[in-house]
Amino acid sequence: MKLRIEIAALDVLTLRLFDHIDEANMPWLIAAGQRLRTLFGTDLIDLVPSYTTLMLHYDGQQLSEAEARRRVHAALDGLQPANAEAHGQLHQIPVWYDISVGPDLPRLAQLSGLSIRQVIERHCVRDYSVFALGFVPGFAYMGLVEPELTAPRLSTPRKKVPAGSVGIAERQTAVYPLVSPGGWNLLGRTATRLFDPQREGYSLLTPSDRVRFVAIDRDAFVDLGGDITPMAVEQ
Structure with a gap:
């Protein structure tokens, strides 16, 4: 997993974790989503997962882009994959x-x-x-x-x-x-x-x-x- 952060829109970042579609991506995306929700808390407006990315919409009234990026790096530092079968139905x-x-x-x-x-x-x-x-x-x-x-x-x-x-x-x-x-x-x-x-x-x-x-x-x-x-x- 290699993180790349791209600006998608005002107060929206695309977190690109992978380059190719693979079922093995899912445990990492689940774990990343959990960490980001915890670290952003009420400053998170929406988090949308996809095959290789997470689209993160944060509250621009509360956070600067620099602070949002800092929290992303902090959330994903040392990330370990989740047990996918323990999540979802x-x-x-x-x-x-x-x-x-x-x-x-x-x-x-x-x-x-x-x-x-x-x-x-x-x-x-x-x-x-x-x-x-x-x-x-x-x-x-x-x-x-x-x-x-x-x-x-x-x-x-x-x-x-x-x-x-x-x-x-x-x-x-x-x-x-x-x-x-x-x-x-x-x-x-x-x-x-x-x-x-x-x-x-x-x-x-x-x-x-x-x-x-x-x-x-x-x-x-x-x-x-x-x-x-x-x-x-x-x-």
Whole structure:
């Protein structure tokens, strides 16, 4: 880990700890977040983690940039990685994998040289770390998928992706919490609500959480309240 501090905006610093996406980064980011929250206390307005960085928004009425930088260095001096499994939660998300709601399953099978069944099995084989939230409320960037499932985003994004759609882009995986445009490769759909204005914190997932996808059949999906409407074919 090598700290680089960059100015992102007024009273906002980007703390760049790593150069590459890696699940091994997460314990360090968790530990850094804990130290920074303790040292900044009420002078901290927000702390936003990502794959390799922490965006730190401090109270410019109380701290100068020089003091904020001093506290950052003090917080990260001698940092040791946290036990990632002791932080956050493990969520099991049931998914109905089917071409009618996961139209890119054949494409992923072709790119990987696997059968559709093997693609599904590979996607369900491990726990994924939640690295960051963004794009739309509740959209969690997770990874890393098995190397053979790596697939580029669609060259032309879809105009409308149904809520609950599960997709892959490069070595990331995610669930669309809301109806939105999107260019990820879609494998299936879940009835789990990742964003709920009535839920405390709104988002089901937060950085440092882990996710395990569980394959279910159509009947189980319907019993959970899932929407079986097939994906519309865009012209």
